[in-house]
Amino acid sequence: MKIDNKAWLTLYDPDYADNQYLYHFTSIDSAIKILYNGTLKFSKLNRTNDTLESKPKINFNGLSNKNDIIILRKHITELNNNMLQLLCFTMD
Numbered sequence: 733m734k735i736d737n738k739a740w741l742t743l744y745d746p747d748y749a750d751n752q753y754l755y756h757f758t759s760i761d762s763a764i765k766i767l768y769n770g771t772l773k774f775s776k777l778n779r780t781n782d783t784l785e786s787k788p789k790i791n792f793n794g795l796s797n798k799n800d801i802i803i804l805r806k807h808i809t810e811l812n813n814n815m816l817q818l819l820c821f822t823m824d
Contacts (some may be wrong), residue, residue, distance in 0.1 A: 733753075735786065750821035754821050754823055755821060755823065756772065756819075756820065774818060774819050775819070777812050777816045777818060778805075778812060778813050780818070790804075790808060792804070
């Protein structure tokens with residue numbers, strides 16, 4: 733396993749090309765598993781710690797029947813909790 737220690741230069745060298753790296757925030761335990769296995773796993777949306785990512789924003793304009801809205805919201809929540817997954821990254 734090779735770890736590129738140049739990523740730490742972004743903290744100390746103001747002239748370093750900071751758009752060279754893509755970061756994935758995770759726990760130490762998960763980072764060890766990722767490095768050891770060489771894999772990243774997608775996560776359920778409802779397990780994210782960012783409320784903007786974990787809750788779908790849906791506009792119900794055009795639906796006037798309250799029961800239709802409740803059924804649609806329940807269906808979307810089920811999809812969100814059981815089917816949709818994501819993998820989050822960031823850059824400097």
